[in-house]
Amino acid sequence: MNTYPRRAHFDYFRSLQNPMLGVTVDVDVTALQAFCKAEGCSFYLAFMRCAARAANGVPQLRQRIRDGGIVEYDVCGTSHVELRADGTYGYCTLHHDRPFREYLEYAEAERLRCREAASIEEDDDVEGLYFITSLPWLRYTQLIQPTAGGDESNPRISWGKYAADCRDRLMMPVTLLANHALVDGLQVAQFYRNLDGEIADIVLEIDRQHAP
Numbered sequence: 001m002n003t004y005p006r007r008a009h010f011d012y013f014r015s016l017q018n019p020m021l022g023v024t025v026d027v028d029v030t031a032l033q034a035f036c037k038a039e040g041c042s043f044y045l046a047f048m049r050c051a052a053r054a055a056n057g058v059p060q061l062r063q064r065i066r067d068g069g070i071v072e073y074d075v076c077g078t079s080h081v082e083l084r085a086d087g088t089y090g091y092c093t094l095h096h097d098r099p100f101r102e103y104l105e106y107a108e109a110e111r112l113r114c115r116e117a118a119s120i121e122e123d124d125d126v127e128g129l130y131f132i133t134s135l136p137w138l139r140y141t142q143l144i145q146p147t148a149g150g151d152e153s154n155p156r157i158s159w160g161k162y163a164a165d166c167r168d169r170l171m172m173p174v175t176l177l178a179n180h181a182l183v184d185g186l187q188v189a190q191f192y193r194n195l196d197g198e199i200a201d202i203v204l205e206i207d208r209q210h211a212p
Contacts, residue, residue, distance in 0.1 A: 001069055006184075013181035014065070014151065021180040023188050024142050026171040029162050032199045033170050045107045046202060048132060051157045051174070052078050052096040054194035055130055060187045061178060064127050065151040070182065073128045078157075080132035082114045090114050093124040100202060126154070133158040143175045153179040 001007060013019040029047065036043040055061045055076065062073045077095040084090065092114035094107050122129075131154050133145065139161040147156075155178040162172035176191055 004070070009184075010070075010181045013179070016180075017149065018147075019180045020147055020177055021183060021185075021188065022143070022145075022175060022177040023185075024140070024173050024175040025192050026165075027159075027174045027192070027195060027199075028169050029172045029199065030170040031203065033162065035203050041104055042108070044134065044136075045104060046100075047159065047199075048078060048080065048094070048107075049096045049100070049103060050195060050198035050202065051132070051159075052076070052094075052130060054191055054198045055155060055157065055176075056096075057194040058183075058187050058190050060183045061130075061155050061191065063153070063182045065153045065179065065181060066127070071127075076128050076130055077124060078132045079122060079124070079126070079129045080134070082111055084115050090117055090120055091122050093122065093129065129154060131156045135160045137161060139163050140173050143173075145175075145177055147177075151179075151181075153182055155179075155183070 001010075004010065029043075032046060032050070033043055036046050059072060062076050063070050064073070075095075075097065077093055079091050079093050081089045082092040092110055094110055096103060098106060133156065135143075135158065143158055143160075145156050145158065155176065158175040158177075160173045162170045165171050174192075174195070176188055178188070
């Protein structure tokens with residue numbers, strides 16, 4: 001920590017009661033929605049994969065505060081809410097390093113397993129996860145999420161309902177919440193740039209798999 005260039009910023013934001021930095025941006029998901037419709041695959045799972053891979057491309061989003069210092073994961077998975085038939089929910093952990101088709105099969109199986117389980121406990125190393133929330137019923141412009149405070153530093157990624165704008169582009173509100181002791185606006189902007197790239201890359205990945 002003595003050579004960490006953001007040490008003063010780190011100490012300052014850790015001293016605040018609420019050190020979380022949150023931004024909501026409209027993301028163009030026109031191509032992804034059309035792709036998922038044509039391929040008959042889950043938009044929810046496809047976008048989650050894009051979001052996780054976009055976050056993993058930003059080292060600061062893979063960092064966590066531990067014992068007054070910083071640890072950095074090589075790659076982080078996700079924990080998302082999975083609704084059950086009785087109106088309750090559980091948490092489902094996914095990893096996003098598989099090829100797209102293989103990922104979809106694995107993710108659907110994990111979602112089913114978590115919906116049938118009775119536990120609310122996480123089934124993985126919670127520190128190394130991104131927390132995922134979706135509000136597909138609402139098109140929102142900002143979102144406030146609960147946090148435990150203190151040194152909690154798991155980034156949270158959320159999205160709402162997409163809708164067509166005046167150009168007939170499908171725009172979806174996407175929120176990134178991160179601990180400002182680790183993450184600045186520069187890294188937040190990088191996440192959204194990465195997200196645009198990951199959305200474009202899914203189509204290219206499938207095209208390559210279909211090539212002779």
